[in-house]
Amino acid sequence: MKPPPSQPEENDPPKAAEGSDPEQDHIDDQLLRRLSAVMDEADPPPEGLGDVAMRALTWDVELARLAARVDEEPVLVRDSGDSTRTGQPVEESFEVDDYAIDLTVEPGEPGTVLLRGIITPRVDEVTLTGPTADSRPVTCDQYGRFEVVVGVSTVAVEFIGSDDLPRRTPLLDL
Numbered sequence: 001m002k003p004p005p006s007q008p009e010e011n012d013p014p015k016a017a018e019g020s021d022p023e024q025d026h027i028d029d030q031l032l033r034r035l036s037a038v039m040d041e042a043d044p045p046p047e048g049l050g051d052v053a054m055r056a057l058t059w060d061v062e063l064a065r066l067a068a069r070v071d072e073e074p075v076l077v078r079d080s081g082d083s084t085r086t087g088q089p090v091e092e093s094f095e096v097d098d099y100a101i102d103l104t105v106e107p108g109e110p111g112t113v114l115l116r117g118i119i120t121p122r123v124d125e126v127t128l129t130g131p132t133a134d135s136r137p138v139t140c141d142q143y144g145r146f147e148v149v150v151g152v153s154t155v156a157v158e159f160i161g162s163d164d165l166p167r168r169t170p171l172l173d174l
Contacts, residue, residue, distance in 0.1 A: 094157075094169045099123075101157060101169055112149050113174050119144040123159045130155040130171060150174065 094101040099119055106114040119126065122144030128136045130153055138146045158168040 092172060096167045096169060097161065099159075099161065099167060103157070103172070105174055108149050112151055114147065114149050115155075115174070116147045117145065117157065119146075119157075119159060121162065123161065125159065127158045128155045129158050129168070 089104045089106045092103045092105070094103075099121065101117060101119050104116045106116065108114045115128075117126070119140065122142070123140055125140060126138050126146055128138060128148065128150060136148070136150070138148045140146045152174050154171050154173050156168045156171050158166060161167055
């Protein structure tokens, strides 16, 4: 009975396949030895590099999400500095099904705006969402009005209608 074949060690160079070129195998072995020597001399990666690399992977996901949102619906583009530069509020109005949404964007602290809105017929709560911001629920008063300070970003106003169906405005560049 033959003994079982020995398992190759992790650092052993791969064995030449039948019909392979011995000269090429020699060149490959030399290259692997040089690469191994370079890796032995290289500094280890900085601490925390793995975390940064993993976060960088999410940038692609966020960019893809932003691109998908922009592709799927129009963005109401305006110069995001309008209200802050002129000091005047900027007003936008939307109709979503049977709901009217009036928004006023006013300058706030640097990098922020005051977003005031009213939804008719009244809803209890709206949620500000967007490809560049986390979802943020905002309670409406008894008349359907809401007010919130937000960072300059791109948002949509989402809400649940009286028929329990979700609705949202187009994206608005604040």
